[in-house]
Amino acid sequence: MTETRVVEAWTLEPLERFVAESGARLTLLMTPAGQVLAQHGFTRAVDVMSAAALGAAIVASTGEIARMLDQTEFAALNHQGVQHGIFLGAFDTPRGGLLALVVYGPDSSAGLVQLFFEELAQGLVAAVPAQEEPKAVLAANFEEELNRSLASLFGR
């Protein structure tokens, strides 16, 4: 079974429902800066980050084109390929804007994905918790571990 992984727990239930209903093969929920909040179907974290960076870039650049045309942003984008289609949609939540990148195959369709994307957006808006107070995450003396990790990364 393909795994669904979330960074923020409140995104899990709406995302799982969306994947089951739309037949999406891959789904990414991310911020407009390309930070991933949740994903379904990817196997490597680094691939998730690349897909999120590219998805966020597409939405950002079409948003700029919309601004140049003096119109509101494009609601959603769909690219239909031979094997797969890509759907990109943006929506607002009380925690700021979010983007969804959805890859679907012949067992789904742009219409089906669009239909359940709207439900996904509504489900996420309803599930958003209040913003938590920022708190310290790392230990104060993290430098030694950082140095060791970087040395290992660069083979030093």
Add this chain to the structure above:
Amino acid sequence: MSLVNFTTREITCKIVYYGPGRSGKTTNLQYIYGRVPDKRRGRMVSLATQTDRTLFFDFLPLELGSISGFTTRFQLYTVPGQVYYNATRKLVLQGADGVVFVADSQARQLDENIESMQNLQANLIEQGVDARAVPFVLQYNKQDLPSDLILSPDELNEALNFWDVPSFSAAALEGTGVFETLKAASEQVLRKLSQAEPA
């Protein structure tokens, strides 16, 4: 801003390499990509023109390792340096946790360096970010060129390093200073996560 998953104990941070055209931002990422083991890096994505000038951005995801029990990942981005790509630079700069400014050490490029630094500050301000509060590192690249063509690190500090941030001499093509620059930027970005911030 950094994303922290307390359930799976993962941190993801975004570092943007900024600077004028042809200063060596992409070369920094290419060197890092070439030195890092396959399993610790993702694919390097380059949205470039046919002549290999960065059109939108370069992107390199890295698995740094475990810090304080958190699997830590970095997303390294470059921006296109040419003046007329400012809209694109603003998009890439969104949500940056740290910035590396790659300056071209050639004396004839000084004006371009200053203009790019001013552009960075303007774009941060436009995004409501206090430029002095962002983890920030300077790299003086191309220090391997003949000394009569380049400015010294001291001269470049005088011209560009208004806030006395860490600065590094580099020759990114051969990798000199690339590691040190990334290390300093990583440390500053993670230091923020080790300090409780006011709401």
